[in-house]
Amino acid sequence: MQPFVMNSHGRMVFPSNFLPELDFTVLDDLDQLSAVIRRDFEDKAPSGTEILRRIELGSHYGSRYELMRDVALNLFWSNRFAMTMYEKRPTRWRDVPRHRDDVFLPVLTPWEDADRKAAAVQNAYGALPATWDEAAEDRIFAVLFDVWRSRRFHATELPAIKPTVAQALVVPEQLTYRLASYDPNYPVYAQQEILDASQDVAELEALDRWSMVLHNQYPWQRSETSLVPVGELHDDDYVVVFHPRDHHVLDFLRRASRPAPATRRRRFGRSRDIEATPPVRPYPPVRVAEQFEVLPRIEALAAVRGEHLCTNDDLIRNSAYSWSPMSAQEIVDKTGIESRVYTERPLEDLALQAAEAALQHSGRRPEEIGAVLFCTCTSARLIPSVATWLTGQLGMHQTHASCDIVAACAGLPYGLSEATRLLQEVRRPVLLICGEKFSDKIGSVRTSRMIFGDAAAAMVVGPVEDGGRSDVEVLQTYAGGPVSEVNSIIWPNPEFDNNITVYGPEVRSLAGRYLQQMIDELRDQPAPEGRAGTLLDGIDLVVPHQANKTMVVGLAGSAGLSPEQLYFNIATVGNTSAASIPLALVDAVTDGVITEPVRVFAPGFGAGAVGGYAVMTVDPAVVAPESSAREVGSESPQPDDGTPSSDHVQAAFG
Incomplete structure (x- = not known):
């Protein structure tokens, strides 16, 4: 079930539209996962190279909103597996388990032309006119661009199943994240803040939520992140360890790692091509x-x-x-x-x-x-x-x-x-x-x-x-x-x-x-x-x-x-x-x-x-006189759980 919620402004919000969750209980193998990911994340998203090409052509983007939307789509796509399958947990290298099958270390390839792509987006945004609300667009862009310019990895060939720590160590020259430092209190957006995003323009409100969700994918000082060979990590280095989001994901990872079964579970489907023959005689009214x-x-x-x-x-x-x-x-x-x-x-x-x-x-x-x-x-x-x-x-x-x-x-x-x-x-x-x-x-x-x-x-x-x-x-x-x-x-x-x-x-x-x-x-x-x-x-x-x-x-x-x-x-x-x-x-x-x-x-x-x-x-x-629906109890305000507020996040960007 994917229920809507009413936020603090009395507006309807659909969390499943911007907080990606997949039902891994219905996926048997990587082919099925790839089809879902392709449909939900890849079909609408331009690559970083495509964004750069569009900017350099000079005729594709007519407004800041169009550019920001493409950047956000690209970032959702580049996080397609991390968002749907894993939790990212910065951990000191000395404390990372070496021999568990439920702890993974991302192996990454450096992003080609990263500095050029970052500069192109920043310059293009500054040269484009505001679409609706300049102040709101500047604030949203600041969040999106901080994630964009700090991206370190190439996303085209990302594997869904990350190597375990032991597997990553077999090839010590493989690259992974290293954080110069890690503050567990790094400001992120609480879910209620994401639900309560409010803009006068509907399109900007959606983009505002997207930017918050993408920011939360990297809850550390991103400018101090680098890619280093696994074999050069030191005990006091922080690395980003991936853990399955829940036991359904872990079950899928184990299932997908085994040889494919001879037969899959039977599903209601649209693929069988059976000729439909008319009845022997019509059914009269x-x-x-x-x-x-x-x-x-x-x-x-x-x-x-x-x-x-x-x-x-x-x-x-x-x-x-x-x-x-x-x-x-x-x-x-x-x-x-x-x-x-x-x-x-x-x-x-x-x-x-x-x-x-x-x-x-x-x-x-x-x-x-x-x-x-x-x-x-x-x-x-x-x-x-x-x-x-x-x-x-x-x-x-x-x-x-x-x-x-x-x-x-x-x-x-x-x-x-x-x-x-x-x-x-x-x-x-x-x-x-x-x-x-x-x-x-x-x-x-x-x-x-x-x-x-x-x-x-x-x-x-x-x-x-x-x-x-x-x-x-x-x-x-x-x-x-x-x-x-x-x-x-x-x-x-x-x-x-x-x-x-x-x-x-x-x-x-x-x-x-x-x-x-x-x-x-x-x-x-x-x-x-x-x-x-x-x-x-x-x-x-x-x-x-x-x-x-x-x-x-x-x-x-x-x-x-x-x-x-x-x-x-x-x-x-x-x-x-x-x-x-x-x-x-x-x-x-x-x-x-x-x-x-x-x-x-x-x-x-x-x-x-x-x-x-x-x-x-x-x-x-x-026809009976229509009565209004019986009143529904409104949701209680959410208590302050100590999570940093949006003011903290905005302060982090100046």
Whole structure:
């Protein structure tokens, strides 16, 4: 889990974006580690030689920010293994263990043209105009440049696995760090100071955090550091000894040092190329009134959304070193999202609040409910299921069925379909809840961070009284497709530290395929009673899964729907997967788009290549007044632990 935190300024911060941590429990060998490192650290980072070339060409850098960003990216890259795998501990040479397999001595190659590269960056910075805030940029540059000019080693061919001390001593002419002195009280930034970085410009705030993290990689007087042969070290010399960050790293080092096993652990993956064959005959949509004896009626609909707004500016303030530059407006243009909602509460807490609100609005008592269904793809609770947990919290002594349904963004049509089937057996209301919490399952992958949000919604689906009409007219669900589409959204994903990842082109492919199929099916269905034409002609409003507005509008247009027919609330809540359609229905009522009973087409599609839709009548009277999320206890201020403050660090640079 990678939760966000609220800093002392009340701003949202994502520590995983600038404090690199890899999950070594999911890495088997050096090839897998290399792929992760290449993606996260190398692909976006220029080498020192490339920075020098860009400066000498004289046309690449138009502002100080662009130069500082490249320098910072280079420094993250040059520390790619030290930051993710090891702790650096300056130690007197006489006290360094010589025969342990968990103590390592870095063997380094001198950085080519180090003085020339340092001078080039310093001179280029002075010649460039300030980008936004000259004083802030000068302060950030001072921290970054002190690390840059003190860099001693060449980074292109750094090994992930450092030699043990005994191995390093076998070749005494190999070079390692020697410190002229070491002060254990050398000033570094405390983690809270890094979280509390604050700049008026979002891009500068991110760079400010980067500079603090990079400074902390070298907690000693860097100007007095040199590279010397291991064989020339004296007892009173300080060296920089590397220790594994934790036992997971040590286990990986030992695992990777052994011969590769004949077979690797089986993983969910995207590599198998299996031809997907269509079913022997299509699955027709379910016309509810014709197929079922007990007809469903939506008695209540309630929604609860996350209590924290995460704006696009918040994303830029938290830019990860693996992100390409993107502005807040460019995120809007790409996704249609201006902000998304996050919660500090557990997912089941949101679900419970939504369920209670729906029950209250419907006038139903817990003991009247025949089944509880919970649709989600982000639950961290396996035993008991969230649905059964909810029955306990709601005081239900027994239900006919309570279970979780993992249908991702098609959660509502899947849930409504199952609720309608259960009505035939229980002939009493079914409580259907859709909820997601993505905010703590997103690492440093920008695609996921741009899109997803947290919310829950609940419906009470009851039986229609004798002679009444059903609110739900047509239901359809699907699953399947090419392997690349089935694995287009993955969580947990070992290739991305078990965080959620989205492969955009495949998602677009499955969404376009399903939307066209859905529209074709509606065109083949007769119009509702009293209307001419097809069922599609009888639709008053389209409320699609809020995946990505830019993508959905384009795909819907290709399928024959105009933007005016579609309702979106994604701009302020993001993509909340299973909760997105019911949450959008609530907002359509709140926004005055639905003011009387209207026929809604609600298509959903997403992870696992699932899809489905409901054609239903939504009466604004069923929507419960939305209550705010229950208050969350704020974090207590962190005590002073004696760690040097930022004032001390700044004083060190003059």
